[in-house]
Amino acid sequence: MRVAIAEFKQETNTFVPRPTTLDDFAAWHLWYGDDLIAGLQGTNSEIDGFLNVLGEAGIEPVPVLATFAMSGGRVTDDAYERLLDELTTGIAAAQPVDGVLLALHGAMVTESHDSADGRTLAAVRKLVGPEMPIVVSYDLHANLTLEMATNADALIGFKTSPHIDQRDTGERAARVMVKILKDGARPTMAFVKIPMVVPASTHMHHLPGPFKRLQDATRDLETGSVLSANAATVQPWLDIDEMGFATVVVTDNDRALASDLACSLANQAWAERHAFMEIDLAKPADAIRLALAEPDGPVVLADCADGTGAGSPGDATAVIAALLEANPNKPAYVFVRDEESAAASIAAGVGAEISLDIGGKIDNVFNKPVRVNGTVMFAGPASFRFGGEGYTGVEQDMGPSAVIRVGNVSILIVSTSVMTVDPELYRAVGLEPLEAQIVVVKSHIQFRAGYRDVAKKIILLDSPGMSSDHIVGLPWENVPRPLFPLDPETEFVCQPVVFGGGAVADGPRNG
Ligand SMILES: [Zn+2]
Numbered sequence: 001m002r003v004a005i006a007e008f009k010q011e012t013n014t015f016v017p018r019p020t021t022l023d024d025f026a027a028w029h030l031w032y033g034d035d036l037i038a039g040l041q042g043t044n045s046e047i048d049g050f051l052n053v054l055g056e057a058g059i060e061p062v063p064v065l066a067t068f069a070m071s072g073g074r075v076t077d078d079a080y081e082r083l084l085d086e087l088t089t090g091i092a093a094a095q096p097v098d099g100v101l102l103a104l105h106g107a108m109v110t111e112s113h114d115s116a117d118g119r120t121l122a123a124v125r126k127l128v129g130p131e132m133p134i135v136v137s138y139d140l141h142a143n144l145t146l147e148m149a150t151n152a153d154a155l156i157g158f159k160t161s162p163h164i165d166q167r168d169t170g171e172r173a174a175r176v177m178v179k180i181l182k183d184g185a186r187p188t189m190a191f192v193k194i195p196m197v198v199p200a201s202t203h204m205h206h207l208p209g210p211f212k213r214l215q216d217a218t219r220d221l222e223t224g225s226v227l228s229a230n231a232a233t234v235q236p237w238l239d240i241d242e243m244g245f246a247t248v249v250v251t252d253n254d255r256a257l258a259s260d261l262a263c264s265l266a267n268q269a270w271a272e273r274h275a276f277m278e279i280d281l282a283k284p285a286d287a288i289r290l291a292l293a294e295p296d297g298p299v300v301l302a303d304c305a306d307g308t309g310a311g312s313p314g315d316a317t318a319v320i321a322a323l324l325e326a327n328p329n330k331p332a333y334v335f336v337r338d339e340e341s342a343a344a345s346i347a348a349g350v351g352a353e354i355s356l357d358i359g360g361k362i363d364n365v366f367n368k369p370v371r372v373n374g375t376v377m378f379a380g381p382a383s384f385r386f387g388g389e390g391y392t393g394v395e396q397d398m399g400p401s402a403v404i405r406v407g408n409v410s411i412l413i414v415s416t417s418v419m420t421v422d423p424e425l426y427r428a429v430g431l432e433p434l435e436a437q438i439v440v441v442k443s444h445i446q447f448r449a450g451y452r453d454v455a456k457k458i459i460l461l462d463s464p465g466m467s468s469d470h471i472v473g474l475p476w477e478n479v480p481r482p483l484f485p486l487d488p489e490t491e492f493v494c495q496p497v498v499f500g501g502g503a504v505a506d507g508p509r510n511g
Contacts, residue, residue, distance in 0.1 A: 013311025036066035049170020064090035106142020118147025141235035188501030190258035198276035281462035297437035305465025330437035345402030388450035
C-alpha cells in the first residue's frame with residue numbers, strides 16, 4: 001500500500017495588508033519529494049508523525065510537497081495557485097496510491113478564497129475521486145469550513161497551545177488512515193460551527209482554564225468507535241465569512257454518536273465563552289517596571305499585538321521605545337524585523353556606532369519607526385533551530401541580521417518574519433536569554449513552549465499592533481453576525497453537519 005503525504009501551511013491574518021508571497025513560503029521551507037523527508041523526518045512536525053505511523057503499518061509514504069510560510073497577510077493568488085498546482089500535479093504523479101495524508105493549517109486565506117484549505121481539499125478530492133480516503137491534520141487555530149469537511153474523510157487537529165503536539169497530531173491522523181485502509185473503518189464526521197471567537201492568549205493547555213477543560217474533554221471522548229474528537233479554537237484575526245470556533249468528531253460509521261459528541265463539545269465551548277475572555281494585559285512601561293523589580297530574570301514580556309505567529313509583521317516599535325525610555329539597569333533583549341536596518345548595520349560592521357530609524361515600516365498603521373543610536377554587536381546571516389517542545393528541530397532562517405546595543409538594551413534586527421518563541425532565536429546572535437532581566441517575544445502563546453522552564457515571570461503586553469487581543473475593537477466588516485463577543489447577546493443552537501457512513505449520507509463524496 002502507498003499513501004501520498006504533503007504539507008501546505010500558512011496562517012493568515014486578514015488585518016495585515018502585506019500579502020504572503022511565494023518567497024515567504026520558500027523562506028521557511030519549500031521541499032519536493034524525498035527532500036521533504038530529509039527536511040522534516042525527526043522533527044516535531046505532522047510529516048514526521050505521518051512517516052512514523054505509515055512505517056509501522058508497512059505502508060509506503062509517497063512524499064509530494066512540504067511548504068510552510070510564516071503567518072502573514074492573505075496569500076497571493078499567484079503563489080497559492082502555483083503551489084496548489086504543484087500539490088495536485090504531485091499527487092497525480094504519485095498514483096497509484098491508496099490514500100492522501102495532508103498537513104494543512106486550516107486558516108489560510110488567499111486574495112480570492114476565504115477558505116483556501118477548503119479549496120485545496122476540493123481540488124485534491126476532484127483529482128482522486130470520491131472513494132479515496134483523504135485524512136487531514138490541521139492547526140488548532142484553523143477556521144474549519146464546510147468546504148473542508150465536505151472534501152475530507154477526517155479532520156484531525158492539534159490539541160495543545162502552545163503547540164507541542166505537531167508530531168502527535170500527524171500520528172493520530174495517520175492512524176485514522178491506517179484504520180481505514182487496513183481495518184475497513186468507515187469515517188463518519190460531524191462538524192459544528194459555533195458563533196464565537198476568543199482571544200488567542202487564553203488558548204493554554206498547560207494551565208487550568210477553559211481551554212484545558214475543553215481539550216481534556218476531547219481526549220476523554222477518543223475511545224471505542226470514536227476515531228477522533230477535536231475543538232478548533234480558531235485564531236481571531238480573520239475578517240471573513242464562515243469565521244468561528246468549531247468542533248469535529250469522527251467515528252467509525254456511527255452518525256448519531258459523531259453528531260451527539262460534536263454537539264456536546266460545542267455546548268461546552270459555548271458555556272465557557274466568558275471564561276475565554278479573561279486576560280490580564282499590562283502597558284509596556286508598567287510591565288518593564290514590574291520586570292526590573294523582580295529579583296531574578298528573565299522576565300518574558302509578550303508583545304502579543306505584534307505576534308509574528310499571529311501574522312503580524314514583527315516590526316512594531318512601542319516596546320523598543322518603552323525600553324529605551326526606561327534605560328534599564330540590567331540586560332534587556334528585544335526583537336524587530338527591519339530588512340533596511342539589518343543591511344545598514346551589516347554595511348557599518350561590528351563595533352560601529354550607528355544611527356537608525358528602526359521598525360514601523362510594514363506596520364505603519366499602529367506603529368512608527370523609532371530612532372536608535374547604538375553600537376553594532378553582531379552583523380551577518382543568522383538562523384536557528386527550535387530547541388523547545390514546539391517545532392523541535394525545525395529550522396528558521398532570519399536572513400541578514402544584526403544586534404544593536406543601546407546601554408543595556410540589545411535590539412535583534414532580522415530581515416524576515418520568524419517565530420520569536422524559542423530562546424535559540426537570541427542565542428543564534430550571541431545573546432543568552434538566561435543572562436537577561438527582560439526578554440521580549442512577539443507571541444501570544446507559543447513562546448510558553450520555549451520559555452516555560454526558563455521564564456521567572458511572564459507578562460502579556462497591551463501594546464498597539466495588528467494581532468491585538470482586544471478583538472472587539474478590530475475593524476470587522478465581513479464576519480458572520482451575530483458573533484460573540486462582538487455581539488454579547490449571541491445565541492447558539494447546535495446544528496451538526498454529518499458526512500460519511502450509514503445508508504443515508506450527506507456530502508458530494510457520498511453522492
Ligand atoms: Zn496555531
